[in-house]
Amino acid sequence: MAKLNENFFKLKKNYLFIEIAKRIREYSDSHPQEAKRLIRMGIGDVTRPLAPVVVEAIKKAADEMQYRETFRGYEDSGAGYDFLRKAVSDYYKSFGAEVSADEIRISDGAKSDCGNIIDIFGSGNTVLVTDPAYPVYVDSNVMSGNEVIFADSTEENGFAAMPDKSVRADLIYLCSPNNPTGSVYTTEQLREWVNYALENNAVIIYDAAYEAFITEDNVPRSIYVIEGAKKCAIEICSLSKTAGFTGTRCGYTVIPDELVQKDSAGNDVKLADLWGRRQGSKFNGVSYPIQRGAEAVFTQEGQKQCRENISYYQENARVIAQTCDELGIKYTGGVNSPYIWLKCPNGMGSWDFFDMLLTKIQVVGTPGAGFGKNGDGWFRLTAFGTHEATKEAMERLKDLLKK
Numbered sequence: 001m002a003k004l005n006e007n008f009f010k011l012k013k014n015y016l017f018i019e020i021a022k023r024i025r026e027y028s029d030s031h032p033q034e035a036k037r038l039i040r041m042g043i044g045d046v047t048r049p050l051a052p053v054v055v056e057a058i059k060k061a062a063d064e065m066q067y068r069e070t071f072r073g074y075e076d077s078g079a080g081y082d083f084l085r086k087a088v089s090d091y092y093k094s095f096g097a098e099v100s101a102d103e104i105r106i107s108d109g110a111k112s113d114c115g116n117i118i119d120i121f122g123s124g125n126t127v128l129v130t131d132p133a134y135p136v137y138v139d140s141n142v143m144s145g146n147e148v149i150f151a152d153s154t155e156e157n158g159f160a161a162m163p164d165k166s167v168r169a170d171l172i173y174l175c176s177p178n179n180p181t182g183s184v185y186t187t188e189q190l191r192e193w194v195n196y197a198l199e200n201n202a203v204i205i206y207d208a209a210y211e212a213f214i215t216e217d218n219v220p221r222s223i224y225v226i227e228g229a230k231k232c233a234i235e236i237c238s239l240s241k242t243a244g245f246t247g248t249r250c251g252y253t254v255i256p257d258e259l260v261q262k263d264s265a266g267n268d269v270k271l272a273d274l275w276g277r278r279q280g281s282k283f284n285g286v287s288y289p290i291q292r293g294a295e296a297v298f299t300q301e302g303q304k305q306c307r308e309n310i311s312y313y314q315e316n317a318r319v320i321a322q323t324c325d326e327l328g329i330k331y332t333g334g335v336n337s338p339y340i341w342l343k344c345p346n347g348m349g350s351w352d353f354f355d356m357l358l359t360k361i362q363v364v365g366t367p368g369a370g371f372g373k374n375g376d377g378w379f380r381l382t383a384f385g386t387h388e389a390t391k392e393a394m395e396r397l398k399d400l401l402k403k
Helices: 005-010 016-030 052-064 080-092 110-120 136-145 187-200 237-245 271-282 288-299 300-327 350-363 387-401
Strands: 104-107 126-131 146-152 171-175 203-207 233-238 251-254 260-262 268-270 331-335 338-342 378-382
Touching: 005 136, 016 237, 016 350, 052 300, 080 104, 080 288, 104 110, 104 271, 110 136, 110 251, 110 271, 110 338, 126 136, 126 387, 136 146, 136 171, 187 203, 187 233, 233 237, 237 288, 237 300, 288 300, 300 331, 300 338, 300 350, 300 387, 350 378, 350 387
Parallel strands: 126 146, 126 171, 171 203, 203 233
Antiparallel strands: 104 251, 233 251, 260 268, 331 338, 338 378
16 A cells, blocks of 8 residues: 655645635525626736737747757756846846856746745755745645744734744745735845844745835845845745746746755755756756747846836735725735735634625635634735726725725
């Protein structure tokens, strides 16, 4: 009989978004007419199309695949084509972070890498996760048999947990701008985390999937603008939110050459080498046409067109935030993030508020309780819809709560 990974039994029964989908389906089946009015502001999927320059690059690369002279099969390194890694490296330089092309590995997105990165670390690590947190951080470590401990992100600290020097961790997950809370770490706050990691010989896994939404000068676009970060941090980023690649899948992970840990014999080991070996064994790379499309994102025209889409979502965030202000609802996010993290009115629980919005005004959001204990009583709305749907949803919310 095959032995099972019984760590899976420790997971919550339903993944957050599966439970949301189940409740929507049950409501739709029993209320087919009302369900036609559904406005979805839950899952962080984009709605704007890919930038034209990106689409043209993908088309051109796809055309190359029909000719023997330009056909591409397996990528030699599995780390991504040189043209894309150089484009990403140059992008980092644009906001003051020095990352060489050799330190970048192209992937199919941040979610995969946030979970798969655990493969290069042994089981039994103590993993510190800020709570609330993106479920993948916790679930992937539970599956791997690691001990997960939490740093509390709460209303009192602006949902930006800071290190507790009395607590020791081997791995630390940070996300800024944060999913789900929309909060951010300033340069000074991130420096504290880097110093904490260096003092504890810990590794930070830094999820920067939403860096393109940052608008404030004192909020870093990369952890690598912090001195010492290249000795303790892995950075994971995605083009899903930056450039609308949720349906085409492309991201990148940076592991600096300076990031070294010791093996059980006391030998220095470069984590970049382990990640390269892991990816070489379990991942065949992102397709050539998609990598050409990703390269176009980092051109001058690509940045211009992608910024237009981001600005569109930022306007939606402004509308949601303005509605919360009008209703006297406390919230974080919306300034450097496409998420609004709002406090459920009248002391309601997250799932109660979810059910009320679904059944009373046919608006779908994400219950904060699904992101951890500190999320209960809070609720996430995304700004990734259309202007029309966002404004309509906010009008419905005002009509509901002003009664």
